[in-house]
Amino acid sequence: MDALQERTQQLSPTKQAVLRGLLENKDISTEKFLKLTQSNLVQIKKGDADGQNMFMFPATDGSVGYFRFYSKYFPDSWNLFGCQAPGLNGEQVPYANVSDIAAHAIREMKKIQPEGPYHVMGNCMGGLPTFEAAGQLEAAGDELGLVLHMMPLFDRDWKGLPKEELLEMRAFIDYVYVIERLLNVKLHFPFDQVKELSEDKRVDFLLAFIAKGGYLSSNVESDMMRKRMRTYTASLKAMLTYQKQSDYQGDFHVIAVGDHSLGESEIVLESPYSAHLRGLPASQVNTQFVDADPGSLFDGGEPSLSLAGARLTALLEAFSTELA
Numbered sequence: 001m002d003a004l005q006e007r008t009q010q011l012s013p014t015k016q017a018v019l020r021g022l023l024e025n026k027d028i029s030t031e032k033f034l035k036l037t038q039s040n041l042v043q044i045k046k047g048d049a050d051g052q053n054m055f056m057f058p059a060t061d062g063s064v065g066y067f068r069f070y071s072k073y074f075p076d077s078w079n080l081f082g083c084q085a086p087g088l089n090g091e092q093v094p095y096a097n098v099s100d101i102a103a104h105a106i107r108e109m110k111k112i113q114p115e116g117p118y119h120v121m122g123n124c125m126g127g128l129p130t131f132e133a134a135g136q137l138e139a140a141g142d143e144l145g146l147v148l149h150m151m152p153l154f155d156r157d158w159k160g161l162p163k164e165e166l167l168e169m170r171a172f173i174d175y176v177y178v179i180e181r182l183l184n185v186k187l188h189f190p191f192d193q194v195k196e197l198s199e200d201k202r203v204d205f206l207l208a209f210i211a212k213g214g215y216l217s218s219n220v221e222s223d224m225m226r227k228r229m230r231t232y233t234a235s236l237k238a239m240l241t242y243q244k245q246s247d248y249q250g251d252f253h254v255i256a257v258g259d260h261s262l263g264e265s266e267i268v269l270e271s272p273y274s275a276h277l278r279g280l281p282a283s284q285v286n287t288q289f290v291d292a293d294p295g296s297l298f299d300g301g302e303p304s305l306s307l308a309g310a311r312l313t314a315l316l317e318a319f320s321t322e323l324a
Helices: 003-010 013-025 030-036 065-073 098-112 124-139 164-183 191-195 199-213 222-240 272-277 304-323
Strands: 041-045 053-057 079-083 118-123 144-152 252-258 285-291
Touching: 041 065, 041 098, 053 098, 053 124, 065 079, 065 304, 079 098, 098 124, 098 222, 118 124, 124 144, 124 222, 124 252, 124 272, 144 304, 164 191, 164 222, 191 199, 222 272, 252 304, 285 304
Parallel strands: 053 079, 053 118, 118 144, 144 252, 252 285
Antiparallel strands: 041 079
């Protein structure tokens, strides 16, 4: 082994990946860097090289593909990164603790942005790691920018839903609820039958039921679905067992989206994804209520998303002006 090979092997995996990228491509884009380092960050919108970066945490399912719906509400110069749930593709065991989710994301953020100000936001359950990440960054002395929760105000019987001791059943209930809400259908899913099945048969049952009903053109393989359900269950546990660790002292913004005609016009603190707001002083939380379909935060439905998007744009532009 020559001296160059020996020195290369002494580098961290991240630096080795960057070196490979530089040797192969002469230059390395942020997107290539993220792929080379096997980061769970996904660049959703590409802005200016020196533009502001927004890091966005997803809902309980952990996927970030639908964040593309938000791109048009960001100023041209801003970059948008989705903090995809680690383990979503089976590359590791998913985290079942909100603080761990936040800490992992911060490590990835700092690979591409070593210093603040850091802008963080989350959708639905993603508001919890957003709050925790803000607190961890603040405690480390990092500068914070916009800290935002896009909160859907779904009208659900939060107290009547299964708790953490029945995580997998709760995951199935949530999945079916989301499908019903987004497609405006009633699936009449036989939960009692699912309870009687072994764990490895439940996902197959769900896929077969959805495909048979014609509600979704399901070509999703069972293996992939199992990985997603494992991530969903872990994230669900993180949400349902969440105990606030962060002592974040800065401003926390909320854009709360609900259909007011259905009674979705206020934040229900019993909902698990508003747990971080419990006990916060009113002066710290800046909430804007939007009368629109909360499902649009996931499916990009219009005109609802534009109503929420206009509030998002106004916040981003205000911070852009402040930072200029």
